[in-house]
Amino acid sequence: MKITKLGHSCLLVEESGARILVDPGAFSAFEGLTGLSGVLVTHQHFDHVDVEKLRALLAANPDATLVVDPGTAEQLSAAGIPGARTLGDGDTLDVAGVEVCGFGRDHAPFHADAPNIVNTGYLIAGRLFHPGDALAVPGFEVEVLAVPIVAPWSNIGQTVDFVRAVKPKVAFPIHDAIIVPPAYGIFDNTVQGLGPEGTTFRRIDDEPLEV
Numbered sequence: 001m002k003i004t005k006l007g008h009s010c011l012l013v014e015e016s017g018a019r020i021l022v023d024p025g026a027f028s029a030f031e032g033l034t035g036l037s038g039v040l041v042t043h044q045h046f047d048h049v050d051v052e053k054l055r056a057l058l059a060a061n062p063d064a065t066l067v068v069d070p071g072t073a074e075q076l077s078a079a080g081i082p083g084a085r086t087l088g089d090g091d092t093l094d095v096a097g098v099e100v101c102g103f104g105r106d107h108a109p110f111h112a113d114a115p116n117i118v119n120t121g122y123l124i125a126g127r128l129f130h131p132g133d134a135l136a137v138p139g140f141e142v143e144v145l146a147v148p149i150v151a152p153w154s155n156i157g158q159t160v161d162f163v164r165a166v167k168p169k170v171a172f173p174i175h176d177a178i179i180v181p182p183a184y185g186i187f188d189n190t191v192q193g194l195g196p197e198g199t200t201f202r203r204i205d206d207e208p209l210e211v
Contacts, residue, residue, distance in 0.1 A: 001127055003144070004208040006030050008177035009048055009132070011146065015125045018096035021064075022122065022130050023048040024057060027177035036061040037096035040087075041068040042132025043107055043119040044075045047177065051079050065095050069102075069132075071118035087120055098125050104136045108153040127211070133175070135162040142168045144211055147201075149173035149187045156187060160194045167196045170211060172204045 002014040006021075010028030013020045018037040024030045025047040039057065041049045049072060058064065058081070066084040068076065073086045087093055087102040094100075100122055107119040121131040121138070129142040133151065135158055145168035149159060163171055173188060184203065192201040202209070 001125060001144070002208050002210050003128065003172075003204065005172070005174065005204050009042075009130070009146070009148070009174045011128075011130060011174070013124055013128060015098050015127075018098045020095055020098065020100075020124060021057075022124075023132070024050060024054055026050040026053075030057065032060075033057065034060055036064040037098070038065040038067060038100070040100065040122050040124075040130075041066075041072050041084075042121060042130065043069050043117055044072040045107075045117075045133065048132065049076075051076065051081070055079075055081060065093075067093060067095065067100060067122075069118045069120035087122070088118075089120065100124055101126075103129075103138050103140075104131070104134050106134065106136075107132070108134045108151070110153050129166070129168075130174075135159070137162065137165040142166050143170065144168060144209070145171040146174045147171050147191065148175035149184075149191065150179050151175055152178075156190050159187075160191055163191055163199065163201075164194075164196045168199055170209070171195070171199055171201045172209060 004012040007028035009023040011022045020038040022040045091102045103121045119132045128144040130146045
């Protein structure tokens with residue numbers, strides 16, 4: 001498996017001949033990609049799905065299967081982008097021979113009084129888990145974990161506890177476009193230093209991860 005980070009929470013996952021793009025949001029650079037087998041969207045926030053850029057991406061990849069959470073399916077249909085496959089908690093879908101499993105129902109809460117939205121995390125090929133915007137601990141083993149390293153809905157202690165609970169073999173940071181690069185180390189070093197024994201934590205911004 002080859003995992004290329006395209007900014008923020010956007011990942012290009014290449015596995016067994018399939019090319020799967022996850023969370024093509026406004027803070028990510030995925031324009032011009034072709035040959036995609038699937039496009040996965042965890043939830044409807046603009047930093048995880050840029051609707052207009054998605055429209056162009058699908059036009060350039062007519063054979064790609066679009067897989068989204070239930071809330072995003074309604075949003076895209078209203079925007080004139082029909083045909084999305086909906087994946088929820090416990091659902092499984094084959095994307096060009098690669099198994100994609102859905103996990104979780106809710107976006108991490110911002111505040112007790114704020115309305116919440118649906119969020120589906122994805123386990124890809126039984127190896128890589130992309131949680132979207134949630135820190136819900138899955139009830140299955142995770143080999144490679146994409147870690148939302150900083151967010152307005154979490155603190156660094158919650159992030160550390162999430163990585164400790166999941167105990168992946170390899171972890172790397174996502175959801176970091178909202179801070180300046182010189183601040184990466186504040187978050188990365190904390191998670192790395194307090195993370196579980198046996199987990200390798202590394203940044204993959206400049207070099208794809210091959211596992």
